[in-house]
């Protein structure tokens with residue numbers, strides 16, 4: 038009974054409060070400042086400047102680094118904020134098709150912010166990189182996407198000491214990190230061990246040497262020739278131990294899969310495993326099967342297309358080859374940017390399935406790392 042009585046009292050008071058609602062609101066409005074709220078806030082303006090989204094960029098310089106590697110520098114429309122180690126997508130129209138690829142940034146974060154310049158270093162391999170190598174010239178216009186990826190030093194996740202292990206063109210993100218450590222836009226200690234076959238295959242050698250100091254050391258390991266001042270052989274546990282600034286380090290690797298396998302075992306023998314080993318994902322290429330042609334029905338933004346897809350190439354490549362504008366960033370199954378609804382059909386995922394549980398449960402696939410095994414039907418977001 039008590040409870041019901043109290044409830045009635047409170048109900049009555051609630052009614053009073055309700056009656057005062059409008060007069061109270063009027064009073065607050067009258068007491069308010071006559072100045073209008075700003076149409077934009079500095080924090081939002083700054084965020085818009087630092088994260089401009091995909092932007093037009095003019096290719097301003099091409100420098101050959103090695104026989105099969107060139108650095109492309111773009112003049113950006115807007116300044117860009119990125120973490121050293123991240124990648125951007127570079128997009129161009131080739132023979133009527135919109136094609137884009139992710140490339141690790143090789144220039145420093147401050148150069149993109151202050152001078153609106155950004156460089157990527159590209160090895161001549163694959164369709165888009167080969168096209169760039171042969172056709173791109175200064176003055177050409179491209180679209181450069183937002184910086185993406187988590188291959189950068191994170192003070193919460195990673196040790197202060199980092200051993201960077203690079204193979205071939207995998208040197209690119211580390212060159213950006215070494216510049217960032219030097220200029221002070223990143224704060225960690227980096228020992229970079231760079232594996233190459235011969236002296237001629239080393240990109241940025243002199244520039245990396247010039248950046249060495251308290252927080253950056255550079256070691257080169259040549260597998261196919263002996264040179265004074267260089268280690269010879271492969272990147273073994275002994276070499277890592279010899280040069281690492283501390284026993285407590287995070288290993289960050291960027292290079293070919295074969296290097297990940299070999300160096301992964303060497304790191305294991307040093308007790309460096311799990312989250313202390315980080316690898317930059319490589320783009321998924323063709324698979325080694327006899328090509329079979331399937332029909333692929335694709336719906337993009339309500340428009341329907343019917344194209345051919347080969348069993349040896351990813352579904353993303355098939356859509357791009359057919360001239361469809363589809364979303365992609367990492368091309369390695371990790372970012373989820375290309376995730377598309379599977380209506381019907383069979384497919385095989387290259388390597389580890391990196392989809393979120395909900396995606397696999399509700400039949401979403403990542404076309405960038407999936408190969409068709411039958412006729413298929415997909416709903417793809419706008420590119």
Ligand code: FES
Pocket residue numbers: 364365366367368369370371372373374375376403404405406
């Ligand atoms: S493009 Fe990143 S998951 Fe497909």
